[in-house]
Amino acid sequence: MSEKIFNIDDLQNINVEGEKYIILQIGPSHPGSGHMRIKVWLDGDIIVKVDPDIGFVHRTSEWLSERREWIKAVPIVERIMLPDTVHANLAYILTVEKLLGIEPPPRAQYLRSLVAEINRITSHLYGIGIFGIFLGSSTVYMWAFGDREPFIDLMEMLTGARITTSYIIPGGVRWDLPNGFKERAETVLQYMERRLKDYEDIWVKNPVVQARTINVGILKKEDAISLGVVGPNLRASGVYYDTRKHQPYAAYPNLDFEIPTMKNGDSYDRLLIRVEEIKQSIRMIRQILKDLPEGKIVADQIYNQLNPVMKKNYEEKKRVMFPAFMIHMRPPPGEATAKVEAGRGEIFFYIKSTGDKYPYRFRWVTPSFRNLPFFTHVAVGHRLADLPTIYGSIDYFPPEADR
Amino acid sequence: MNFIPIPLIIWLIEDLLYLIIFPGLVTILVLVIIIIWLERKIAAKVQMRFGPLWVSKKIGGALQSLADLLRYSFQEAIIPEKADKLAFILAPGLMFAFATIALIFIPVGPYYSALFPSYYTILFSVALIIITPIFAIIVGWASDNKFSFIGALREGFLLISYEVPFLLSVVSMIVIFRTYNYISAVQSQLNFLPGIILNPLAALTMLIVMIRTTGRFPFDITEADSELVLGLFTEYSALFFGVGMATPYVELYNFSLIFSLLFLGGWWPLNVNVMNPLYGLFLPGLIVVIKAFIVMAILVFLRAVYPRYRLDQAVRSGWSYVLLLSVLSVILSIVEVRFLR
Amino acid sequence: MNIKDELLKISTNVVIDEKKAHYKILIEDPAKLLDAASTLKNLGFDHVVSVTGVDYPDKVEVIWHVSSYSVEDLKGINLALTFSVKKPEPVNHNEAQGNLAGKRPPVTVPSLVKIWPSAIFNEREAFEMFGIIFEGHPDLRYLMLPEDFYETWPMRKDFTYQRAKVFIE
Numbered sequence: 001m002s003e004k005i006f007n008i009d010d011l012q013n014i015n016v017e018g019e020k021y022i023i024l025q026i027g028p029s030h031p032g033s034g035h036m037r038i039k040v041w042l043d044g045d046i047i048v049k050v051d052p053d054i055g056f057v058h059r060t061s062e063w064l065s066e067r068r069e070w071i072k073a074v075p076i077v078e079r080i081m082l083p084d085t086v087h088a089n090l091a092y093i094l095t096v097e098k099l100l101g102i103e104p105p106p107r108a109q110y111l112r113s114l115v116a117e118i119n120r121i122t123s124h125l126y127g128i129g130i131f132g133i134f135l136g137s138s139t140v141y142m143w144a145f146g147d148r149e150p151f152i153d154l155m156e157m158l159t160g161a162r163i164t165t166s167y168i169i170p171g172g173v174r175w176d177l178p179n180g181f182k183e184r185a186e187t188v189l190q191y192m193e194r195r196l197k198d199y200e201d202i203w204v205k206n207p208v209v210q211a212r213t214i215n216v217g218i219l220k221k222e223d224a225i226s227l228g229v230v231g232p233n234l235r236a237s238g239v240y241y242d243t244r245k246h247q248p249y250a251a252y253p254n255l256d257f258e259i260p261t262m263k264n265g266d267s268y269d270r271l272l273i274r275v276e277e278i279k280q281s282i283r284m285i286r287q288i289l290k291d292l293p294e295g296k297i298v299a300d301q302i303y304n305q306l307n308p309v310m311k312k313n314y315e316e317k318k319r320v321m322f323p324a325f326m327i328h329m330r331p332p333p334g335e336a337t338a339k340v341e342a343g344r345g346e347i348f349f350y351i352k353s354t355g356d357k358y359p360y361r362f363r364w365v366t367p368s369f370r371n372l373p374f375f376t377h378v379a380v381g382h383r384l385a386d387l388p389t390i391y392g393s394i395d396y397f398p399p400e401a402d403r
Numbered sequence: 404m405n406f407i408p409i410p411l412i413i414w415l416i417e418d419l420l421y422l423i424i425f426p427g428l429v430t431i432l433v434l435v436i437i438i439i440w441l442e443r444k445i446a447a448k449v450q451m452r453f454g455p456l457w458v459s460k461k462i463g464g465a466l467q468s469l470a471d472l473l474r475y476s477f478q479e480a481i482i483p484e485k486a487d488k489l490a491f492i493l494a495p496g497l498m499f500a501f502a503t504i505a506l507i508f509i510p511v512g513p514y515y516s517a518l519f520p521s522y523y524t525i526l527f528s529v530a531l532i533i534i535t536p537i538f539a540i541i542v543g544w545a546s547d548n549k550f551s552f553i554g555a556l557r558e559g560f561l562l563i564s565y566e567v568p569f570l571l572s573v574v575s576m577i578v579i580f581r582t583y584n585y586i587s588a589v590q591s592q593l594n595f596l597p598g599i600i601l602n603p604l605a606a607l608t609m610l611i612v613m614i615r616t617t618g619r620f621p622f623d624i625t626e627a628d629s630e631l632v633l634g635l636f637t638e639y640s641a642l643f644f645g646v647g648m649a650t651p652y653v654e655l656y657n658f659s660l661i662f663s664l665l666f667l668g669g670w671w672p673l674n675v676n677v678m679n680p681l682y683g684l685f686l687p688g689l690i691v692v693i694k695a696f697i698v699m700a701i702l703v704f705l706r707a708v709y710p711r712y713r714l715d716q717a718v719r720s721g722w723s724y725v726l727l728l729s730v731l732s733v734i735l736s737i738v739e740v741r742f743l744r
Numbered sequence: 745m746n747i748k749d750e751l752l753k754i755s756t757n758v759v760i761d762e763k764k765a766h767y768k769i770l771i772e773d774p775a776k777l778l779d780a781a782s783t784l785k786n787l788g789f790d791h792v793v794s795v796t797g798v799d800y801p802d803k804v805e806v807i808w809h810v811s812s813y814s815v816e817d818l819k820g821i822n823l824a825l826t827f828s829v830k831k832p833e834p835v836n837h838n839e840a841q842g843n844l845a846g847k848r849p850p851v852t853v854p855s856l857v858k859i860w861p862s863a864i865f866n867e868r869e870a871f872e873m874f875g876i877i878f879e880g881h882p883d884l885r886y887l888m889l890p891e892d893f894y895e896t897w898p899m900r901k902d903f904t905y906q907r908a909k910v911f912i913e
Binding site for chain 1: 765766768775791799822860864866901
């Protein structure tokens, strides 16, 4: 096990010449690789060098968004970050609202936080499931993906779509809470709390899982900061940083929640922290549903642009249809940035507008892209069987890393 | 024709019956089909889903494995160009053959076996059952693939680490029963206590070795899905693959027979003293096979509970904990024989 | 600490817009870039969030967005360290070879990987998308694009692609 992290100079000095090293291409069509190729140089069973070869699902979202209208970037961005669509949607819309200068009303802020927390739970369950199947436990995989269904049904009850909801628009949100949502949400939350006990027995306290993950893939605090990793991986290494507390957005300034951090920074801590974050999200959803303020769900600037048919739809069905100006939006010239804490980490947007109908520069960085140094720096010195452990524990999602 | 060698004919018929029908090939095939289906159904029940249900809906999809076997028979067998063709083609079949062949020396009834009563059946059957993993290494070497090669290396490491504890646990039971012979061992158990109470350490060691040799979770290391594509059998297709996937279950069956004869009392509660076609021949065998099936079902259930261990953890525990357990079991049996008889 | 004063010590060209969360510091002299980066790192900005290029008709701007994980006051700031460099003149290549690379040559920029190791993958992406060669990067090669996109710099505004012509009988 390597105790130190390779620094940048060591990367050039790893000598992998000679017949001593096996080059293993854990390639795109491999059960344990996802949509990427991991090139591994092995000395017996010890990993000497890792080269992640990404780009197999590069869908050129930035190039496309710079040649489409502003509102059309929402589906593009959502479909790239698939388990976490609401956060991608939210991050983009926060940036556009900063450029436009629109503030959504309080009820819309709370609704945004509600769907964001529901999505965080489904994203963490996805990560737990993938980690389980990489270690070989198909039970956790099936349970985690099955337990996502009640939450996805909640989203369908609210927005009509299961995963790619496109729920958040500049100025507010698109649908209001239907009748019976609060009772249904409480049932689902109680179900999840019962299930978390089962997960403790079979996943957290399983001796094989503990043997495979304790002291594997240790990332110390200073290295986590200098390598720039994000999300629960950062907090598992001991860094107290969460965008919801330090660059707050939506309803988070008014909510009462904790940021769990762990001490060791090994894979077991990364496993524990996701379970803890699910508990915090459950707590937040209960607070939101209790404290939801009354009022409109879109800002006045948008509401005044709705024509009478749309206003009737709003009164009766609590649904916002797009006014015409939103299709041909031209935000005033300027540059804006926004950060949002998704399930896997922090999404960053930087958009530059020149007053045209297309963005001039559309730049976004997803959390999995920033977690890439785990492969090159942390996996070295471990055994081959630790590569799926590290891969599963950082919850790396190739389509969002490639954008 | 002066005299018809009646004992020889009876022995021949009994031999054929034993090796081909019960508990030989036909039983093995039927049990393998049932146990594969049972494994998938048990895992599905734990995992909140249905399992195989499409093929024969009325009986809960029980013919799924038969459908899979048919599919493997009709697939195209692809042999890589750079593979070692003789080894590639022969090795899975030889693996299956040697996994089955240990059955010759295992009697499932006091008067029902494949050979004349022999005094050394325990030794012979254990020796034959240990040979099978060597062919697994040949399988991994024959296909020209790095993943199979790494799988073969892993199988080699694990084979060596868990061989000694297995033999020591068998030795401890030989010491207790004072015989090299299954029938006498079961007779001692019927007079006294089943082997699992006499020497639980040996039973535990043998269970662990069974899980390792047949590749059940948590020792699924040679076919680690997420690290090596399918371990040894990556490049195999068609019936070679089917045979390769069925072999661990055949090994499991043989191991379970040995386990139920040595530890679970064999054909207890039947105490057979008279040779009667129903009682003496088939019923003890049926009881032993049912006990073996129950052991198989329990081991197969572990798929739903545990992930897999890492190679060095398994090897290290084989040389430290399991070896210690087996040595302690030998000491325990020596102590028992000395002081309790 | 007052972030505006600290930034003004490094360079005079500073834009701060708190409502849009836009903090920008512009540097045009390559010799000053490494010093500015070291000063920012000592102030407390300890990781790079993104490295992006912005393509204008006459120049290319490289922006390192940096932020802080350890200093409390700076945790909410996304500082854009902007470095602008003029595009070089197109090199006269043989037109018959159809070599586009000469018409759109790459720009050279000092790499900040030695100061901030978190920029290592981001700079590779900026290299392949915009044609920015980072001097001093230990492993500068293509990250996501395949071989037939070598030297096409897709994210520049003058990127064109030929549609495949398909004849249907």
